[in-house]
Amino acid sequence: MMTTIRRGLAAVLLLLPVAAAAQTVPPGPTLTAIRAKGVLDCGANTGVAGFGAPDSRGIHQGLDPDICRAITAAIFGDPGRIRFTALTSQTRIPALQSGQVDVVARTFTWTMSREVSAGLQFGPTVFYDGQGFIVHRSANIQRATQLNGGTVCVSAGSTNELNLADWARINNITVQPLVFDQNEDARRAYESNRCDSYSLDASQLAAYRSSLHNPQDHVILPDVISKEPLTIAIRKGDQQWYDIMRWTVYALILAEELGVTQANAEEMLNSGNPDVRRLLGVSGDFGPSLSLDRRWAYNAIRAVGNYGEIFERHIGRNTPIGLERGLNNLWNRGGLLYAPPIR
Template structure:
């Protein structure tokens, strides 16, 4: 009997230790009063600062949504600009709480770096941009061309695979930072700029003459881009994951930042659960029961953040495509809150 009691006590202690470890990041974030978010150096529509150092973008909005869920304050975020080579080290070292920086979900990253991908905020694929005056109509015409690439990315491997598979000569001009890549392309140091198609559209929007550059039709890879957290903290992972799902669920249910207060009176059980009117789905996450209401009220739903940052009416001009909801022909899909 004594042995059993000791064993049960040990199990209880281990359980409490596990719970404590899982709550570590949330406790630290609450103690300091903000979410430290790792972002790019500046990709319009995704994460970029303005002249007053105010950050905007679809990836910035994800961090703002997490802050809204935790603090009821979407501005309780600080941003750390990271290169592709710095990002995972910064996350693993605890220098940031979440990485929301055009990062492709791959098996090796998911299994070897001690990190966990939350979901796919943006379904993308790698493309190529060239100068219209060069008369290039297809990526299959790029053999021997000088190609600007950022090191430490999936871009290098994808391009190498594509050129090898099509028996084309592969000439790269590699840079550590994306800004250096763009500058080299603009200065004519290379013929082609390759990265995720969304980033190509974003960078082109900043050119003095965007219409002088075209994005070729070929998409040569799958690039599921999404936020990342350190592995091992289940509670923090769940907060991040369900923040993403709440953005999607809100769009599917037609709940927006403009009508969310009115929707508090909805008879739809799914809307009641989402907004915390019925049930308490926040406490298990470590937040208040109205966590999703705060996200929607302060940041909006997925469609709102997409449309204002990268949608057709922005300079970037991206249609939803695969990023539409499942019911609208895309593949964005959230499990139910219940």
């Protein structure tokens, strides 16, 4: 009798997780709105080579657009269901606050005031950066402190202007900021010698230098004057949307760590590694817990590759920008990229 009861209970317990797991969490307000309009609205850069810029066909290319495409693929299974809106440093926060865009991915620094006062939520850091300076080689400037008494071009609405003022105060020097609404205007002013230096995130300076007619005529100084954790951002108030954004980025990082690539993702569906199987949706119900398909991460990886592939494709050593991974390498390769496990 007892044996029969135990068997019956065991059968019920086996059935319960399956029934519960089969129930997908209902979509929240943001995901519902995105599905209703059929596209993800992504706030993009007006033009920073490698990080985000329209190509000759007007299609946004770069590290940030690919992060947005990964989120789109996680939602729809199709990275093409995306609409980019080019935003300046000044317009990106209002565009997000007003609902004009669903997410901003355009070299956006995570700061306390933006998160606490502006009502934004930031995802995992997608690029660890710091503000630097570019100067004309002919000026024979080796260190940023030699800019004392000089003029420095910066963009309005960015952290660069404040960082410049703080750095000058700390070093007891005087610099005159020349502030522009558009990055492109600041670049033109620097190129026409209206300012002695242009100050921007060091990675963007490398991208900018590579686009100049004679890159060798310009020097990026070794001084880095700030911390600039570049992330993607959303509006506060929708925890599910926050989870989808964060875990899609984490999935791209985990994919690199586990050796899952754009090319081998389908083959890796047959992997015996439990971590890989959970990442790709072969086991577990992590997609449905986000109101997404079980293959949400698989779809994201198939669309754009893992984090390392995205990095090397747009800004890595074999690109004109030629950046080393450095801090943007995986935690087990000397970098800071670290993703929580999917389990």
